[in-house]
Amino acid sequence: ELKVEQNPLFLSMQEGKNYTIYCNYSTTSDRLYWYRQDPGKSLESLFVLLSNGAVKQEGRLMASLDTKARLSTLHITAAVHDLSATYFCAVDRDDKIIFGKGTRLHILP
Amino acid sequence: DTEVTQTPKHLVMGMTNKKSLKCEQHMGHRAMYWYKQKAKKPPELMFVYSYEKLSINESVPSRFSPECPNSSLLNLHLHALQPEDSALYLCASSQETGESNQPQHFGDGTRLSIL
Numbered sequence: 719e720l721k722v723e724q725n726p727l728f729l730s731m732q733e734g735k736n737y738t739i740y741c742n743y744s745t746t747s748d749r750l751y752w753y754r755q756d757p758g759k760s761l762e763s764l765f766v767l768l769s770n771g772a773v774k775q776e777g778r779l780m781a782s783l784d785t786k787a788r789l790s791t792l793h794i795t796a797a798v799h800d801l802s803a804t805y806f807c808a809v810d811r812d813d814k815i816i817f818g819k820g821t822r823l824h825i826l827p
Numbered sequence: 828d829t830e831v832t833q834t835p836k837h838l839v840m841g842m843t844n845k846k847s848l849k850c851e852q853h854m855g856h857r858a859m860y861w862y863k864q865k866a867k868k869p870p871e872l873m874f875v876y877s878y879e880k881l882s883i884n885e886s887v888p889s890r891f892s893p894e895c896p897n898s899s900l901l902n903l904h905l906h907a908l909q910p911e912d913s914a915l916y917l918c919a920s921s922q923e924t925g926e927s928n929q930p931q932h933f934g935d936g937t938r939l940s941i942l
C-alpha cells in the first residue's frame with residue numbers, strides 16, 4: 719500500500735528565513751507532485767517531478783526528487799508572508815494519486 | 828480563476844434528497860477525477876475517469892454515483908447521503924492518466940453540507 723508522509727505538519731517561520739518541507743513515500747511511484755492550497759480555496763499545482771535527481775524552481779520555491787530514497791523536498795528561500803498556505807505532496811502510482819497530510823505554513827511578517 | 832468549473836459552489840441537502848454536482852473542463856483533457864476533502868485533511872481520491880470510462884472506484888459507497896456524459900463533463904450524483912459526507916468535493920482533470928508530465932488541474936470545489 720502506498721503511503722505518503724510529510725513533515726513537518728505545521729511550520730511557523732519568520733519572513734526572510736529558509737526552510738524545507740519533506741515528503742517520504744513508501745513504494746516506487748510514477749510521478750510526484752507538489753500543490754499549494756489557500757484556506758477555503760482549491761489546489762494549485764506547483765511542481766511535477768518525474769525522474770531521480772529532478773530539481774525544479776519557481777520563485778522562492780524549489781522542489782527536488784530522490785527516487786532511491788523515496789524522498790522529495792520543497793525548499794523555501796527567504797520566505798515572504800504571501801507564501802503562507804498548506805502545501806501538499808502527492809504521489810502517483812498506477813493512476814492513483816495519494817496525498818500527504820499537508821504542511822500548514824504560517825509566515826510571520 | 829480555474830479552468831475546471833464546478834457547480835454549485837455550495838450545496839445544503841437533507842439526507843433524503845437527490846442532487847448532482849457538476850464539473851466541466853475545456854482543455855481537451857481525457858482524464859477526470861473526483862476527490863473528497865474534509866477540513867484540514869488532504870484530498871481523498873474517489874473516482875477516476877479515463878476517456879469517459881470509469882477506471883478507478885476507490886470503494887466509494889453507492890450513494891455516490893459518478894457519470895461522464897462526454898469528455899468535457901463529469902457529474903457526481905448524490906442520494907441518501909449521511910452527515911459524515913459533508914465535505915468539499917473537488918473535481919480535477921489531466922491530459923491523460925498514465926504517461927504524463929502534466930499535473931492535475933483542480934476546480935474550486937463544491938462545499939456540501941448534509942443536514
